[in-house]
Amino acid sequence: xxxxxxxxxxxxxxxxxxxxxxxxxxxxxxxxxxxxxxxxxxxxxxxxxxxxxxxxxxxxxxxxxxxxxxxxxxxxxxxxxxxxxxxxxxxxxxxxxxxxxxxxxxxxxxxxxxxxxxxxxxxxxxxxxxxxxxxxxxxxxxxxxxxxxxxxxxxxxxxxxxxxxxxxxxxxxxxxxxxxxxxxxxxxxxxxxxxxxxxxxxxxxxxxxxxxxxxxxxxxxxxxxxxxxxxxxxxxxxxxxxxxxxxxxxxxxxxxxxxxxxxxxxxxxxxxxxxxxxxx
Numbered sequence: 013x014x015x016x017x018x019x020x021x022x023x024x025x026x027x028x029x030x031x032x033x034x035x036x037x038x039x040x041x042x043x044x045x046x047x048x049x050x051x052x053x054x055x056x057x058x059x060x061x062x063x064x065x066x067x068x069x070x071x072x073x074x075x076x077x078x079x080x081x082x083x084x085x086x087x088x089x090x091x092x093x094x095x096x097x098x099x100x101x102x103x104x105x106x107x108x109x110x111x112x113x114x115x116x117x118x119x120x121x122x123x124x125x126x127x128x129x130x131x132x133x134x135x136x137x138x139x140x141x142x143x144x145x146x147x148x149x150x151x152x153x154x155x156x157x158x159x160x161x162x163x164x165x166x167x168x169x170x171x172x173x174x175x176x177x178x179x180x181x182x183x184x185x186x187x188x189x190x191x192x193x194x195x196x197x198x199x200x201x202x203x204x205x206x207x208x209x210x211x212x213x214x215x216x217x218x219x220x221x222x223x224x225x226x227x228x229x230x231x232x233x234x235x236x237x238x239x240x241x242x243x244x245x246x247x248x249x250x251x252x253x254x255x256x257x258x259x260x261x262x263x264x265x266x267x268x269x270x271x272x273x274x275x276x277x278x279x280x281x282x283x284x285x286x287x288x289x290x291x292x
Contacts, residue, residue: 041203042169045211046188051222054174054185055112058141060221061172062110068217070094071210073101078150085110088150093165093195102165102195108145113175115139138176145170165195187215 051057060068066075074092081087086109093102114136147167169192177186189211198206 040168040192040194041207042190042192043208043211044188044190045208045215046186047212047215047219048177048179049174049185049187049219049222050182051185052176052183053138054141054176055138056222057174057185057187057218058110058143058172060218062143065091068221069214070217071214078105082109088148089145099197100163102163104165104167105148105150106145106167106170107148107150108143108170111142111144112138113140113142140173140175142174143172163196165193168192168194187218189215 049057066072071094072091073094074090076090077087078090079088086107089106089108091104091106093104095101116136145167146169147165169190171190173188173190175186175188177184191207191211193207
């Protein structure tokens, strides 16, 4: 695995009383998982996530755009999650938006990102792409499927950010998923032991798409500048480890880059399973 991190922020017990019946579960945590990709252009990764998730995410049965609010930027997106019997499939309708993060070519490394509407595209470098999603009630239930047979998953947060970085003097991207989800029908222990693993498997599957396409490494038209001073360094000495949920904290762990980036789908799964099992 390339350098990766998983962190979780657990709600304090005192907040449990703030949830009323019918709201999302009181034990929902906010998870963050990130992974390095050997890709120069962040827009390639964002496009694959935005337009073609069904092709690489084995947990999705279907994905479709219900309504295009702002072309290629804001839309209502319907997804259908796969589940093993006897669990039924889960439906989710997301309001999602996409924003390109730019930086002027003349700006300092520590300068913040700007939105694509405030910078001349000819004088800017794409530094990242952010995709923000949250569940909404939109449209009607699929008529041929009764509501009781297709529970709705709820995502308070389903965000993705792709940022350019430099690793060992080579251009790369760090992809981060932030997730706060209640997909119904599972216990608190299930989320604690499975949801972080699920996010990591998603990132591995997405990265595998680019490991199969070496040309993607040359897709960037411009050489990215060095990352800001507050970027997270990749440690080549520390072994990978997965962190269990802890109260109100975030913890990082990073691992060495493997020399072989052409990983097939089976080896990716074995790799993730081995690392996660060793951590526990």
